[in-house]
Amino acid sequence: MSKPFGRIAPERTTPLEWAAALDAHPRIRAVEMEYGPEGNLSRIHVVPHEDTSGLGTIVEDFAVDSWRAVFEDCYDPAGSDDELEDARYRGWRDGITGLPVPAADMAEWADVTVERIARRAPRRILEIGAGFGLLMEPLVRRLRPASYTATDFSQHAVARLRELAGPLTAQSPDTEITVAEGDALARPPGDGYDMVVINSVVQYFPSVLYLEAVLRRVLPLVQPGGHVYLGDLRHPRLLGAMTALGHRRAAPGAARETLAARVARDLRLDGELAVDPGHLHQLPRCFPKVTEVESAPRRGAAPTEMTLYRYDAVLHVGCAKPDGGPEWADGGELTLERAVAAFASPSAVAFRGIPNARLTDGLRAWRDWGTSQADAGGAEAHGAGTCGTALDPELLCTLAEQAGRRPGLRWTPEGDDGRFDLWCPEEDGTRQPSCTEAPAPGDDAPPARQPVYPPGTEARRREEIRSAVAALLAPGDEPPEVVFVSWLPGAR
Ligand SMILES: C[S@@+](CC[C@H](N)C(=O)[O-])C[C@H]1O[C@@H](n2cnc3c(N)ncnc32)[C@H](O)[C@@H]1O
Structure with a gap:
């Protein structure tokens, strides 16, 4: 934990220097850069350091x-x-x-x-x-x-x-x-x-x-x-939306900065495991x-x-x-009418990535009052505020049951905005299909180890790492997405 973090002047940063600088950061155990189609740095996977002090x-x-x-x-x-x-x-x-x-x-x-x-x-x-x-x-x-x-x-x-x-x-x-x-x-x-x-x-x-x-x-x-x-x-990826929703309801007229500070404070002090x-x-x-x-x-x-x-x-x-997994159809544009029609047919139904209407208010509040745009990414992706296709999972399940189906629900594995997948086996199917494939970051990751210490430790650690990345940006640079993972192939 005592490695000095050598900051690189933004105008000189190359991908290798980025990697070296982040690798030397005391809060980072391993990093991996992901590049977009034009060779731009699009995403940084970071394994934060665990406490090895015995504390x-x-x-x-x-x-x-x-x-x-x-x-x-x-x-x-x-x-x-x-x-x-x-x-x-x-x-x-x-x-x-x-x-x-x-x-x-x-x-x-x-x-x-x-x-x-x-x-x-x-x-x-x-x-x-x-x-x-x-x-x-x-x-x-x-x-x-x-x-x-x-x-x-x-x-x-x-x-x-x-x-x-x-x-x-x-x-x-x-x-x-x-x-x-x-x-x-x-x-x-x-x-x-x-x-x-x-x-x-x-x-x-x-x-x-x-x-x-x-x-x-x-x-x-x-x-x-x-x-x-x-x-x-x-669910750790939904805590921001929940906290923001609570504050928005409690003080709808309060200034944006006040609410943003309250949301940030609550997330920092949150002492329950997610x-x-x-x-x-x-x-x-x-x-x-x-x-x-x-x-x-x-x-x-x-x-x-x-x-x-x-x-x-x-x-x-x-x-x-x-049994093997179902054949998923894109649930992003699913409407209630289409879902009801699908439930009425005897075939298997499997919609993936349905925006969750139950979370729209919370995601919108999180987008408006979240502590940073990076953290509010889920809200943006969900289209909070503009979404016309978000559906209520409980309503869909009830409609499926009313049609005599046995609905299964799960969070969409790669979604960070509470999107969900819904499936029903064929009407005469005796077994549920497997809907348990592993989510990102990939099949070869070992079990995640995510120690949680006193309230806010994890959030502070992530914030420090995000700031370190931001400090490497040259003016006008598109900031890469920072993804926190527990393990990377070849990591020490
Ligand atoms: C919210 S209550 C849930 C009670 C019950 N499981 C239910 O669903 O109604 C949490 C319970 O977990 C117990 N508990 C919390 N941490 C525990 C631990 N480390 N080992 C054993 N019990 C624990 C608490 O005493 C408390 O009764």
Whole structure:
């Protein structure tokens, strides 16, 4: 971290000098230049430096302990529920409004989650970070599994889970319910779990490395054909749009500079982990037991942070590969009428890159008040403000279901503006096609390692690197796009 960064006078920069200068930057581990058809420097791929000082784990322990204290406080029975419609939903706040999520929206959120998990008909379930049992209760009632093991690192949560376990066992006597303190991962009875649920928990993990460490402990406990459900994940490429939307709604008349500063401050101070779906799609390279990764935006009619900006991922453990991928049609110009007509035919439907109407307002706010044009690129690409073809994923799925189809959703792998892909298998098709191809930066990338340290560290590091690139530009130069990746071929 002590390499001096030798700045090159803009008038003398050649591609080689650019590479040498960036390579010497203390925040950069590796760079790769990409040139356009006319030999112009169009894109720079940057692998930022990781912290190798050992401070990482100390900070991680500190972060985990801090979150434990936050949850103990939040779940404390002596705490006040004054502003809550339903005490089970303590602590659930919407990142757009900053207000408690309305009870009806929470109920829909829980139903959607339970539906996604129940679809796999699991018999032996482990839930890590089970909280107040919002999923345990309906899953046990509905599935009556052979066993349900719930763990949480909060003692108040564990006490609440134990309270719930009594009546649940009475209603479902064939289900063995175990409540464990901490993140205790007891070896399950029999051949292993067939479902591990980690729902709305990963954002409190201090880094992707910590998530990988959890998976390293969990995966040996999962029997072949089982799944790991990582639910309610934050999408890092959509955080800017969400933050900008919140500020625009809170203070529509405020000056642009004031709002831009507030958005930038919130992003800098953001202390919850966001995991790129692309990182998860690379997990099979790190964990051979993971045979497939699905990721999908959340369903639900209520326009909350969760339905707009979050997603779920399912890791398939030792499962048979689904059928080959569908033949995608361009979804950029899809209209509702065309979609309805496609759903009415019995053939397979697969539209790729559909602009997401649910995100238009947020992307527009991000474009207007984002901290930099480079970061607001997603909004531009989406055509925020002018788009006539953006469609609502929930509406499309509902229409597909009304036509008797089984729709699948995912974020478009290479999109950074929340575009989505939608597909329905042939009407008589028994299996869903595979829609899990790895997103950019490419097939040969190993699992992403993206440590996250105290709030804003990552954002500051990226900003420094962007400034270093900007400093190399000659007057009038078109700035190249800076793409942050976790690995480059041949990188040290
Ligand atoms: C937002 S709540 C989600 C609860 C539950 N999974 C649900 O979906 O209703 C997050 C829960 O994760 C727990 N948690 C957070 N970080 C954790 C960690 N590192 N290990 C175990 N539990 C954790 C918290 O105590 C809290 O109960």
